[in-house]
Amino acid sequence: MSPGDKEMAMMNGKTVLVTGSTGGIGKETARGLAGMGARVILVGRDRTRADAAARELGPAATAVTADLATLAGLRALAAAVSARHDRLDVLVNNLGGMAAPRTRTADGVETTFAANVLAPYALTCLLLPLLRAAPAARVVNLTGGIPGGPIDPANLQGEKRYLGWTFSQYNHAKTAVMAMSRRFAAVDGVAVNVAYPGHAYTPGNRATTAAAFPYAYRPLVPVIRFLGPRFLDDLAKPARSSIHLASSPEMEGVTGVYVNAKAERTPWPASVLDERNCDAVWDLCGRLAGIAP
Template sequence: MRGRTVLVTGGTGGIGKETARGLAAMGARVILVGRDRGRADAAARELGRDGAEVSAFTADLSRLDGLRALAAEVGARHDRLDVLVNNLGGMSSPRTLTGDGVERTFAANVLAPYALTCLLLPLLRAAPAARVVNLTGGMPGGRIDPANLQGERRYLGWTFSQYNHAKTALMAMSRRFAARVAGDGVTVNVAYPGHAYTPGNRATAAAAFPYAYRPLAPVIRLLGPRLLNDLAKPARSSIYLASSPEMEGVTGVYVNAKVRRTPWPAAVLDERACDAVWDLCERLGGATP
């Protein structure tokens, strides 16, 4: 990865930070993106201790103006981008809207990767063989409901179903995006990291305990740090898609936590569902590749 520039969203902690660490160790020039300036700078200093070139940007990626500002700042400092890892994700309960009026879980997991990739396409197209890696999560693969993409009719909340729904929609968007930019020298693939006891999961679990998962709270607090604390393992699939020579020119594929290509879920192959997700992203994001 020496000589290549990589941007990792949500790169100040958890799986994103381990992805950035792995790519920096391969010689990549890494750009971390986080929401908090102090955490972002601290992560960049930590990952750059052994001479790796790591810089930090801050942005609120739940807002379109934050995405646009980030793209403009990256474009001002770099003339190309070799890899974009859309690692940032999140859940929200109860249903809330961003300042743009978008349901927050959909905004973080689907709209932000879509819009940021569109905004950074000029830099990606300037690279000889650019790669976009989108991270799914949770337990994706259920039905995509075109009439409930933002929880308008029924918000599925802390059963994690709203998150799973959004991550399945992300997969559908990614597959369509790969087809749309297939002739541009830009590949788009999806990585599934598996489960890990990340800071985001700890916060999610803590918020969920007063609701559906209260009886499981002691078990999660006891076993989570012991069984799921190796964050290098769930970062393997995204690192593989970002760096492996085997993936040169390969687009529109889904790689599981064992770093193996796996078939797309049936919902992701449903063209009607894909159309609904894509059309909503185009409308809300105000951009198209």
């Protein structure tokens, strides 16, 4: 899908930060926005990969490295961006992932929750001054997997039960980030929306080991690795929902919207509309991060 004149005009000269953008959907999102004339900041953990991705995308792209699974890494990223830019027009919280078995970050936070929910919450809070300095700033948070199931406020970090594969803790976290985003959408000075990219075969999928799947499902791993590159390797398609929310003129000033893989507005799942769930996720993020918008 090539950008139209309105999208090009909307993004020309804008500053955009995309997390998890040294490969996969994040890099394709950054590529699409750079092609519209935006200045794109790529974020990854590995300096070599980040610099290579920036060179691939051309002079519109620069690279910053940070470990976004930790609060120290998030603060370092926000400080680095603030030192170089006086405003941020778009923040795309693309980074995600799952951990198996259950592990904790250096901050003591369950890793899957930290990457998928706490990181976008904390980074958005830290970058709010730059976002508010831009006219009509946008935040795009990515869900994924098969979101929309029930949210268990007592098990947000897998305290009671943890299955670190794509149909359990990862999905739970991806639904929780929707609840967090819906609450963040009410914060003044920034529009926060959620994109569902659909299914894709990304570098993260390739790196997932058989141990991430329950034993009964491990025979499916070779099948996934065989079919994935053949049917789900076009990463431009799953990037379009994020690009739409970041660049579409029709989304200017719109907040609290969820779009599907076709970039169509979609109703929030019932679990995300439950204010008790939103409260639980929002309060936990605030406590763990130690910051609020």
